[in-house]
Amino acid sequence: MKLHELKPAEGSTKTNKRLGRGQGSGGTTAGRGHKGAKSRSGYSRKIGFEGGQMPLQRRVPKFGFTNNNKVYFKCVNLDALDGLAEKTKAADINLQLLIDNGVVGKNDKVKVLGRGELKSKVNVEAHAFSATAIKAIEAAGGKATKV
Numbered sequence: 001m002k003l004h005e006l007k008p009a010e011g012s013t014k015t016n017k018r019l020g021r022g023q024g025s026g027g028t029t030a031g032r033g034h035k036g037a038k039s040r041s042g043y044s045r046k047i048g049f050e051g052g053q054m055p056l057q058r059r060v061p062k063f064g065f066t067n068n069n070k071v072y073f074k075c076v077n078l079d080a081l082d083g084l085a086e087k088t089k090a091a092d093i094n095l096q097l098l099i100d101n102g103v104v105g106k107n108d109k110v111k112v113l114g115r116g117e118l119k120s121k122v123n124v125e126a127h128a129f130s131a132t133a134i135k136a137i138e139a140a141g142g143k144a145t146k147v
Helices: 078-088 095-100 131-139
Strands: 073-077 109-113 123-126 144-146
Touching (some): 078 095, 078 109, 131 144
């Protein structure tokens, strides 16, 4: 066997029908059926069009409300910060450390809440703090800094 003798297995390939190449190629419609918009050149169906049936995006009702002016915070509790401080052995917990460890996303605003206990002395940097979180951080000997 040589490189120029290679060919696919028998019956594994077939030639495509050449459509719309004149009378000799088998009729005038070229597989498009008869008349109508779909048979004509330049036709493109609208996105979401379901043949006149009420489309899905109009059948499903609108729901809820999003206030564009509200600031949404990703909440992080003290017990999560304590676990992170033990794991990383860091004295400062800043936003970059939280992002690197997958606690928050890079576009999230972070608010520290007071659930759990903070045993280690850490300086915490976040966008917002609850009053109980500030007390607990300062009681452990750390500092709460707003960004």
